[in-house]
Amino acid sequence: MNVHSLLGDMMSNQALNTEQDKREKILKATESLLAKEGFQGLSMHKIAKHAGVAAGTIYRYFDDKEHLLKEIRFRVTQRIATTLQANVDDAMPIRQRYRVMWLNLWNLARDGGRVLSNRVQYDSLPIPSTEKEWELERELFAKVEQMFREGKQSGLFKPLDNRILFGLSLQVGVTLARKHALGVIHFDDDTLDAAIDASWDAIIQH
Amino acid sequence: MNVHSLLGDMMSNQALNTEQDKREKILKATESLLAKEGFQGLSMHKIAKHAGVAAGTIYRYFDDKEHLLKEIRFRVTQRIATTLQANVDDAMPIRQRYRVMWLNLWNLARDGGRVLSNRVQYDSLPIPSTEKEWELERELFAKVEQMFREGKQSGLFKPLDNRILFGLSLQVGVTLARKHALGVIHFDDDTLDAAIDASWDAIIQH
Amino acid sequence: MNVHSLLGDMMSNQALNTEQDKREKILKATESLLAKEGFQGLSMHKIAKHAGVAAGTIYRYFDDKEHLLKEIRFRVTQRIATTLQANVDDAMPIRQRYRVMWLNLWNLARDGGRVLSNRVQYDSLPIPSTEKEWELERELFAKVEQMFREGKQSGLFKPLDNRILFGLSLQVGVTLARKHALGVIHFDDDTLDAAIDASWDAIIQH
Amino acid sequence: MNVHSLLGDMMSNQALNTEQDKREKILKATESLLAKEGFQGLSMHKIAKHAGVAAGTIYRYFDDKEHLLKEIRFRVTQRIATTLQANVDDAMPIRQRYRVMWLNLWNLARDGGRVLSNRVQYDSLPIPSTEKEWELERELFAKVEQMFREGKQSGLFKPLDNRILFGLSLQVGVTLARKHALGVIHFDDDTLDAAIDASWDAIIQH
DNA sequence: TATGAATGAGACTTCATTCAT
């Protein structure tokens, strides 16, 4: 291997990294601005400036603003899924898995509500393409699905569609966490436990 | 009373109605556009056009766009409250009241999801003035509050803050109704009953 | 003369007064707003409101905004002329007349600069019709003209066109008074006297 | 130096010029419109059209209309200062310097009155920031200040504040030049000389 | 005569997107 190929590698790595960096920087900047200032006033120029690239550069990586935002939406969903399911093992007792997920949600809301508040914003987007994207999003929550499946098979959970179970349980966690983050409702540790238990009551058989 | 005074009355009513009509037309047009196309692309000119008035006319009735939207928000909240609590009597058994409210929500979602889908949109507004307005909105849901209060007093419900109880029960109804309206989840009558029962389990003591 | 005709007279007087009042009120309101807030933001509605009449009413007394402002301009000029020449008698010694006029100007500036500051504003109007209006305005300053005429005849003043003499003397007073009113230059009594004397030097023969 | 570098230079100059051109074109267009039509009806679109650029382009170079006009104001002041003091050397006799300045003013008025008539317009602007800007403007007239200072030191001029001396002398030149340009007063050479002498009489000791 | 609701042109400004370099 000679100097040139080394150089070549370095450069292409450099180039690759640069390229990846640009895309990543743009996404990061967009998320950051979205969390800080919301949709209003989120202009392509502002994003470019925050990302340290030229305005035109964004269009090399994203068709247009809508595509950029769709990707952001997916990333945030992904991050939520990852965080939600962190430290959850399919071998753990269902009850414990449920609790861990609830608390994960809570942490998500606590870190400034950045991620969650983003989520709210996307709700005002024209709704995702509903076909392939819905499926894709569901796959992200494999451990949640697995938990519901197991719970129903063992007769612990009510025999309802997973999405309904989700709406009755963890979705409530999202709703309450948001209100907690906004300061509308205050939760101390005991109240939090009580809320978790209550939502658990919604999905188990009595 | 002679013919002229009758005519006079009619005409002044006419005049009054015309005036009221303009304001009302603008509000209706705004709601309609909001439900159909969402916030993006909701321009004052579009509103004016749909309302059948000139662009400048809107500003005779509303200080600016923000005021117009705030009023819309309040109207929708009001309509939701009214519909939600329709046919609910504080003398009815709690269980029945709860069921009626749930079904009311469902009807709200069925009429094209117009009202509910609106509600989502407003969530991305800068949040109401948080002082007097929050109070005002809560008063709209007096029967809901009353139900929770009674339920807790009688030991039927868990001793949680009303807002938490709401999040665990009727709010779930809103969430599911929305998904139903969007066609994401299908509910037949039995499933609906099961969902109502499940959410009931969340708030009652076991 | 019976009661009815009395009533009739009273009413027509009333009507006449009302009519005159309206016109006058509009002019007063315009001047007042102009002095307080300047041209920017001087809308017909604001004028109407301040005058206590409806917006449309203005158009019964003035063709359009331009005509209204032209009339205002003339009124202000008139007021300036009156004030400038107050207490000036053609029998007084020229030197004294000159001094009185200068001091009159100063008072004009002192009363809040309202009148003078108005004057500035009109300068940005499209310039008067330059034919008949210029003549009309000159007639307002008869005593000034008279003073210059006499001064030249007696050999006291330089043999220059009146308008040039005016620019060399009293106009300077206007300029300085304005700067005084704006706080740009401060004049104590001695300085004021010195300025008067200096401008006097400009027009007399040495 | 080879052809390419020459070409390179030319191109980069071209690029530079193009950029500068836009800004300059906008300023020129604004001045021109201001002189021709005054403030009323001076719209950003009109400016853009006259400058041969898109409306949005103006906002790349100026924050908003106010900033654009402030810059115009400063440019005009600058141009007046430059022209006024042209061919004036601090070594020349004071009397001669004074005369040259007066004549410079006259030339300023003669070239269509464009610059001077502009000056009037700015007077109706909210007045400059009064702190640094006033100072800045005064510095532009260094030779004028120098002349007054010397004249007072030598006992030739009256011991008055420079701004008062200016109002008594050169300011009169501005006033008369404006009227001359507007065709209100006609000045032949002798009259002009007489006016210069008269204003000189205002500031010298007798 | 007086009203004031209504109009709609037009003002300033923003911003997604393009394209020459």
Next chain:
DNA sequence: TATGAATGAAGTCTCATTCAT
């Protein structure tokens, strides 16, 4: 590939003026 100047459509809001009552 990256830039960023330029574009121009579209947005919110103001305001002189009209006209039915």
